[in-house]
Amino acid sequence: MSALRAWAEPRARILGTALLAGIVVGAVAAVSYGVLTEPRRARTVVFAVGALLLGFGTLGWSGSAMAGRGIENMQRYLETGSDWTERDSRRAMTRVAGFGLGLMVGAPLL
Amino acid sequence: MSTDTQSTQERPAERSFLDRLRASPFLSELLSNRLAVVGLFIIVAMLLIAVYARLFLDLGAITSSRLGTSIPDRAPPGWAGPAPFNEQLFGTDAAARDIYKRTLYGAWLAMKFGTITVGLSTLAGISLGIIAAYYGDVTDNVIMRTMDVLLAFPSLLLALALVAIFGAGLWKAVIALILVYTPRFARVVRGAALKVLEDEYIDATVALGAADPRVLARHILPNTLAPITVQSTLNFGLAIIDLAALSFLGFGAQAGTPSWGLMLSRGVENGLLTGKWWMSFFPGLFLAITVLGFNLLGDGMRDALDPRMRD
Amino acid sequence: SKRFLVKRLLLLVPVLFGVATLVFAILHLAPGDPARVMLGQRASTEQLMQVRQDLGLNDPLWVQYLRFLGDAVQFQFGESYQIAKGQPVQSVLFDKLPVTIELAFYGQILGILFGIPLGVLSAVKQDSLADHLTRVGALTGISVPIFWSGPLLILLFSTYLGIFPTSGRIGSEFFAGSDYTAYTGVLTIDTLLSANPAAFINAVWHLFLPAMVIGVYAMALLSRMMRSSMLEVVRQDYIRTARAKGQGLRITLMKHGFRNALIPVVTVIGIQFGTLLGGAVLTETIFGIGGIGTMLVNAIGASDYPLVQGTVLTFALLFTLVNLGVDVTYSYLDPRIEQ
Numbered sequence: 001m002s003a004l005r006a007w008a009e010p011r012a013r014i015l016g017t018a019l020l021a022g023i024v025v026g027a028v029a030a031v032s033y034g035v036l037t038e039p040r041r042a043r044t045v046v047f048a049v050g051a052l053l054l055g056f057g058t059l060g061w062s063g064s065a066m067a068g069r070g071i072e073n074m075q076r077y078l079e080t081g082s083d084w085t086e087r088d089s090r091r092a093m094t095r096v097a098g099f100g101l102g103l104m105v106g107a108p109l110l
Numbered sequence: 111m112s113t114d115t116q117s118t119q120e121r122p123a124e125r126s127f128l129d130r131l132r133a134s135p136f137l138s139e140l141l142s143n144r145l146a147v148v149g150l151f152i153i154v155a156m157l158l159i160a161v162y163a164r165l166f167l168d169l170g171a172i173t174s175s176r177l178g179t180s181i182p183d184r185a186p187p188g189w190a191g192p193a194p195f196n197e198q199l200f201g202t203d204a205a206a207r208d209i210y211k212r213t214l215y216g217a218w219l220a221m222k223f224g225t226i227t228v229g230l231s232t233l234a235g236i237s238l239g240i241i242a243a244y245y246g247d248v249t250d251n252v253i254m255r256t257m258d259v260l261l262a263f264p265s266l267l268l269a270l271a272l273v274a275i276f277g278a279g280l281w282k283a284v285i286a287l288i289l290v291y292t293p294r295f296a297r298v299v300r301g302a303a304l305k306v307l308e309d310e311y312i313d314a315t316v317a318l319g320a321a322d323p324r325v326l327a328r329h330i331l332p333n334t335l336a337p338i339t340v341q342s343t344l345n346f347g348l349a350i351i352d353l354a355a356l357s358f359l360g361f362g363a364q365a366g367t368p369s370w371g372l373m374l375s376r377g378v379e380n381g382l383l384t385g386k387w388w389m390s391f392f393p394g395l396f397l398a399i400t401v402l403g404f405n406l407l408g409d410g411m412r413d414a415l416d417p418r419m420r421d
Numbered sequence: 422s423k424r425f426l427v428k429r430l431l432l433l434v435p436v437l438f439g440v441a442t443l444v445f446a447i448l449h450l451a452p453g454d455p456a457r458v459m460l461g462q463r464a465s466t467e468q469l470m471q472v473r474q475d476l477g478l479n480d481p482l483w484v485q486y487l488r489f490l491g492d493a494v495q496f497q498f499g500e501s502y503q504i505a506k507g508q509p510v511q512s513v514l515f516d517k518l519p520v521t522i523e524l525a526f527y528g529q530i531l532g533i534l535f536g537i538p539l540g541v542l543s544a545v546k547q548d549s550l551a552d553h554l555t556r557v558g559a560l561t562g563i564s565v566p567i568f569w570s571g572p573l574l575i576l577l578f579s580t581y582l583g584i585f586p587t588s589g590r591i592g593s594e595f596f597a598g599s600d601y602t603a604y605t606g607v608l609t610i611d612t613l614l615s616a617n618p619a620a621f622i623n624a625v626w627h628l629f630l631p632a633m634v635i636g637v638y639a640m641a642l643l644s645r646m647m648r649s650s651m652l653e654v655v656r657q658d659y660i661r662t663a664r665a666k667g668q669g670l671r672i673t674l675m676k677h678g679f680r681n682a683l684i685p686v687v688t689v690i691g692i693q694f695g696t697l698l699g700g701a702v703l704t705e706t707i708f709g710i711g712g713i714g715t716m717l718v719n720a721i722g723a724s725d726y727p728l729v730q731g732t733v734l735t736f737a738l739l740f741t742l743v744n745l746g747v748d749v750t751y752s753y754l755d756p757r758i759e760q
Contacts (some may be wrong), residue, residue, distance in 0.1 A: 038560045047482045048449040055443030059737075060259035062435035065743050069751070071262065073685035074646070084258055092255030095248070108483055143555075200529050262692065264699035267736075274721045274729065334658045355703060358568045359718050371568070378572050378707060383587055385580040387573075394569030402564040409560065 011094070019094040022102015026050060043107050050086040053106025057097025064089040139414035146410020152403030156396075160218040167215050173366045176206035184380070187388050198291070201388035203373070204380040212368035213392045219369050220350050220400060223284055227349045228342050231288045235295020240330055243303035254300060257293035265290050265352055273361045280369075283362040288351055291345055298341045302334035340411045347404030350357065354397055370397040425752065431744050436572045440737040441493040444730045445486055451724070457726045459502045488525070498731040503723040504716065510731040514713065518735060519606030520590065521712035524704065525697050525739075527632035532639025534698075537686065539640070541679065547652065555644060556667025560642040564656075567700055571634045571707040578630060584632050592627070595620045633707040642693050643686060644730075651682040684755050686701030691747035695740055 026046055034042035064071075068086035075084055140146050177183060185207035187199060192414030200209040203254075204261040260268065272286035285367025306329060356362040370393040456472040457464065464472075467499055473479055477488065492498065498510035520589065525644040547561045579587040597603045601615035609628065612621035655678060702714035713732050720728035 027624050044482050046451065049487075050446075051442050051486065051533045052446035052450065055258075055439045055441070055446055056259070057439070058435050059439030059443060060255070062432050062439060063259060063262060064255075066429070066432050066741065067262065067688075068438065070259070070688035070690075070744075070747070074692065084255075088251060089255045089258060091520045092251045093259065095252050096256060103485065104486075108481060199759070216754070262695075264696045265696070265703065266699040270702070270717070270721060270735075271447060275447055279451055330515050347564065354566060355568060358703070359706065360722055374568055374572070378568070382572055382575055383580065385576065387576045387580075390572045390576075392570070394566070397570055398565045401566070402561065415718055 013099045014091060014094050017103045020051075022050065022099040022104075023106035024102075025099075026106025028105035028106075029103070046107035047104050050100045050105075050107060052101025054097050054104060055100070057093045057095070057100055058092035060064075061090050061097060064093060080085030111347065118367075122411065140410055141229075143410040143413065144412070147404045149403045149408075149410060153407060154414070156217050156400050156403065157221060160221040163211075163214040164218045167211050169215070172207055172211045172368050174214055174348030176202075178206075179206065181206045181208075184386055184389070185351065186386070187200070199288070200392045202385075202390055203376060205284060209373070209388060210393055212373060213370070213396050215368040216370040216373065216393055217396060217400070219363070219367070220262055220354070221279070223353055224346050224350045227284055227287045227291060231291035231345075232295045232342055232368045234288065234292040236299050236331070236334070237332075238296040239299025239301075240303050242299045242318060243307060243330070244269065246308055250300075257296045260290075261297070265306050266355055267350070269352060269356060269358075270361070278361040280357070280363045280367070283356040285351060287356075288354070291349060295338065295341055297333050298337050302337045303330045306330050306333045336415055340408060340415055343404055344408030344409055347401035350397065350404075351401055365370060374385075426745075426749070429554075429748050433741055436737055437493075437734065440491075440731075440734055442486075445489050446735050448726050448729065449482065450697060453724050455502070455724075455726055456727070458582060465722060493734065496731075496734075498727040501720075501725055501728045503725040504614075504719050504728055510727045513716070513728065514735055516606070516732050517713045517716055518709060520710055521698075521701050521705070521714055522708060522739070523607045523609060523628065524631055524635060524712060525694070525701055527628055528635035528696065528697055528700070528704075529634055529639055531636030532643055533690070535636070536640040536643030537647050537683075540644040540686075541651055541682075542652035543644065544655070545650040552648075555648075559641040559644050562637045562670075565637075567634055567638075567703045570637070571631070571704060574630050574634065575708070586627050588632050590627050590710055591624045593619065597689065631704050631710060634707075635697060635704045638700055639693055639697055642689070646686050646689055647682065650685050651678060654678040654682045680754065687747060687751050687754060691744035694743045698736055698740065 030039075030043050030046045033046065036042075064086050068089070071084060072086070114415045140287055158251035175230040181198075181202060183202055184203045185198060185206075198208050198210060200213060203209055203212070227400075238253055240252040246387065268290050271282060272289055276282040276286060303375070342356070351363060354369065354371030354374070357367075357369050358375045360375070363369035363372045375388050377386075377393065381389035454469075455476060456469050472735050480488075484753055496511060501508050501510055501513060504668040539555045539558075543552045545551050545637060546665075560743060575587055578585045579628055587719075592611075595601065595612075595617075597611075601608075601612045602616055602621050604611050608624040609621060612618075612624050618744070701712060703710045704710070706718065712753060713735060716728065717732045717736075719725070720732060
């Protein structure tokens with residue numbers, strides 16, 4: 001049980017923080033952009049941008065898991081080398097996806 | 111030069127870029143690399159052609175159709191075909207336009223839009239890379255891993271996706287490519303900037319209370335110039351190819367524009383099955399030579415900058 | 422192991438979900454009204470309203486998104502607006518996909534067949550003439566755009582020399598149904614299954630130039646990668662030990678080095694397959710092979726949204742499956758990795 005918690009907690013925190021940030025930014029963006037243009041159009045754009053980030057993050061997350069070894073090898077043998085790791089990449093992609101999902105939730109709220 | 115920089119002349123990082131270039135073995139190393147010199151020569155020649163075309167060629171005459179004039183359409187190059195048409199060195203296209211002049215003008219377009227693409231993506235990459243390196247932690251993680259995922263996409267497919275959002279057109283294609291190329295620069299800049307930040311004198315400067323932008327501009331930027339230059343050179347050729355590919359597929363330059371990609375697409379359309387080779391041969395030849403020039407020079411620069419890179 | 426494979430296979434879910442969401446976002450950020458695309462410029466306002474209603478374009482975006490995900494799960498994208506007007510996207514994809522798979526597969530094979538030996542040669546004879554030629558060749562291979570080398574090869578070998586056909590997938594003298602049966606849509610397989618050697622050779626003959634053109638990029642990358650990986654293996658201790666025991670360098674390299682050097686190269690093949698798909702877009706256009714690459718370009722150009730969605734998802738599916746195959750090969754080469 002505690003093993004599960006140790007696994008879930010940091011992941012939930014990363015996702016949750018990003019999600020919350022997304023909801024707030026999404027709502028604010030939809031409202032302020034809505035003042036400039038028509039509200040419906042504003043919600044659509046913010047929602048679509050959120051979907052863009054969610055899709056990108058999810059794809060990046062699974063791509064990192066899928067092709068991680070290949071990317072690490074490619075950087076090792078072909079380029080100047082970098083500190084890319086699969087874990088690091090998945091964590092960042094969780095943030096991006098969470099933020100995007102937040103935008104999608106936040107945009108229609110107001 | 112401000113007195114500021116003179117008083118700190120001893121510090122290696124703060125000498126001007128040119129000084130360091132002269133002092134380092136970079137230039138002599140580069141010039142001893144025969145292939146790199148060939149690349150440099152090609153690029154200079156292309157630049158001269160580009161400037162010549164921009165200054166002396168009449169854009170109207172090579173853009174609009176010449177059908178109905180005394181000039182024949184789809185005529186082979188003068189030295190290859192029958193006698194009367196030998197004023198067209200590279201032949202004419204399906205609208206009776208002079209392929210020689212159009213190809214020369216294509217050099218101007220390639221250099222111009224290549225510079226814009228690479229220049230702006232370099233600027234964007236510098237900002238992102240320095241921000242990532244300087245702030246570190248979550249900012250760094252999110253920025254750089256996003257860049258890495260973007261890098262993993264094949265550049266042409268990513269550009270096509272962006273073109274689907276922006277719509278077709280030369281400038282829109284350029285914007286799409288700027289976004290496609292930014293990650294490459296961001297990564298190089300971040301790597302170089304991290305190396306500088308590791309040196310303690312940055313910490314000392316920060317401790318003395320220097321504001322962020324000053325620290326960044328004074329200390330990090332000069333040290334990242336060399337790797338950025340190498341990266342720009344290497345990517346210049348690729349950017350030209352990708353831009354031409356977008357034009358070839360119909361998402362870039364508009365009909366009539368003497369861009370190499372568009373000329374190739376017309377050549378394939380009008381000359382492939384009938385054996386009118388000159389329509390696609392010459393624009394493609396110029397394109398390939400230009401790209402090869404940038405690749406040769408870029409490779410040579412990379413070797414000269416970091417001799418360890420050569421196995 | 423089985424668990425490893427299942428884990429990899431499960432990754433298909435987030436990949437396809439991510440791609441579907443991405444495509445949904447792109448199409449809703451794209452300019453243009455789908456109803457207008459469908460009906461053309463002369464449609465009346467009433468018609469437009471009706472189509473918008475029918476397509477559900479008036480619903481809130483999150484409703485459209487959920488509906489889209491539901492359809493995407495069943496690989497239902499509706500009907501093509503423009504390119505294959507009125508035809509379901511599924512059946513269009515079903516027709517065109519084998520064309521692209523065949524081209525990419527043979528391109529990949531040629532890339533491996535030439536790239537890996539050249540990389541080995543380059544490493545074994547480091548700094549020799551062969552090494553330099555290979556490296557300059559690889560650089561030239563990257564510098565020469567497909568849309569130039571392709572037309573030149575057609576002009577030389579097809580138009581002038583008449584060795585290869587200029588375009589298409591099989592000669593007009595062969596008919597599907599009578600000369601061969603379209604079991605898979607992959608002609609080199611169909612003609613073999615139909616036991617028609619003449620048609621098979623004809624199909625291979627059609628495929629040769631495009632596969633060559635598309636394989637050059639793969640070749641350039643793989644040879645560079647193989648060279649660098651091989652050189653690293655050479656420096657490692659056990660090679661030195663083997664040499665100290667009196668074996669010649671070349672035998673040592675082939676015996677110990679090759680297999681170990683191959684491992685990182687194999688991992689890269691999966692990623693590089695993506696570039697190959699990008700190349701397919703251009704190659705199909707040049708050689709008049711109507712696969713999903715050409716279709717994607719046409720669909721983007723005509724704002725044929727359902728077709729774009731279907732094609733992009735198919736590309737992602739292909740890419741994921743190839744990477745799965747690479748993983749299997751990899752775990753076979755390096756059994757340590759099975760977690």
